Amino acid sequence: MKTWWPYVRLASAALGLAAVIAQLSLTLQIAMSDPTPWGSHLPTIWANFFSFFTIDSNVIAAVTFIIAAIWAIRHRRDDEKEPSWLAILLVCASTYMIVTGIVYNTLLRGIELPQGVTVPWSNEVLHVVFPLVLLLDVLFAPRRRALPWSTVFISAIFPLVWAAYTMIRANLVISPSTGEEWWYPYPFLNPHKVPGEYLGVAGYVVGIAVAIIGVACLVVWVGRRRAASVTSA
Template sequence: MKAPLVAFLRLAFSLLTLGAMGWQLAIHLGGGYSIINFFSYFTNLSNFFAALVLLFGAIQFFARKETAGPGDLLRAASVVNMSVVGIVFAVLLRNVDLGALLPWVNFVLHTLMPCVVVLDWLLQPPTAKLGRRQLLQVLVFPAVYLAYTLLRGSSTGWYPYPFLNPAHAGGYGGVAAYSIGITLTFVFAALLLFAIGNKLSKAPAAASHP
């Protein structure tokens, strides 16, 4: 796919996502809900980050910068997070009551954007080979998020997802089981996307990161 079209699509999907999140945030705040809770959803954080990564890539192209887009590590983190957002929603949350979440916003955040970000990764693979160090760096944010969610939930009684709430997951044993399963999903998604990205990358083996 030609670079101008890729840049335009990145801009369009970035603005669509930011608009969807802004619309939902306005409804959220209008209902008296906490803005901290809104940004305590992994889906919202991941979509916001993905939208910024796409936007940055589009801006760089239209500004005629020499670099092709945002750094490989940022794109790698975005694609891994968004792929897991799509998987977890499809497996664990598709039939869960999502409250005031608008159906079209739900579609954009949980279905459309995961597909868009993965497709962007495939069409524009990383410029350099990615290795173990980058893999570990990508997995830092999900680990920190999980720790934050469990610690905050234990003190406030509010959890963004039912499978992380001991009252709905069969106690802390259930939470641990879900956490392990999701962690393995992150690792598998990262390994698969890194392998595909490295295979599609035109960078020579000598440019590979350690």
């Protein structure tokens, strides 16, 4: 597995980036044909696209996989474990992607979107296929290094920053699709639609924060167990 797993990572990263590019291309095409000034404002469209946690998570995972694959190929002749900085990156990427898969398939799977605004195959790659690959990476990738439990808190930094950014920016942006004076990347973050308004949104944010911490704990625990089993073997 040590010899071919880096190429699984490279192929997965290429698929994930292709899915991101395909969806971005369609999003820009829709914007360029929109007759309204807010729907065709490309800087806002670009910023909105990369404000989705799903997109950010997939890009982070793809870049991390490419870095990890290059490192592994360069060290293919030794049995050195992945360096700590790389192991931390993998924990973060795995956590974000697994949570992306969980949130999408539990909260967003049944929400209908206007026909033609998503690329079907890209949507499945970003929300199902690539998250599953990250889960398999946690369970089976070679050279796992045991990390301290403090890694869980490191993995929580980006989601917290993203949540704060999202809630601050939301009321500064006109929705490209509706012209409303706010834009939220996900309906469960929109206090104008969630029962209880900001209190209801806070409930979802807390729930997702718990999920992120829980998944990060699981990823770190698996890494520690796998590293310990290799040491004792």
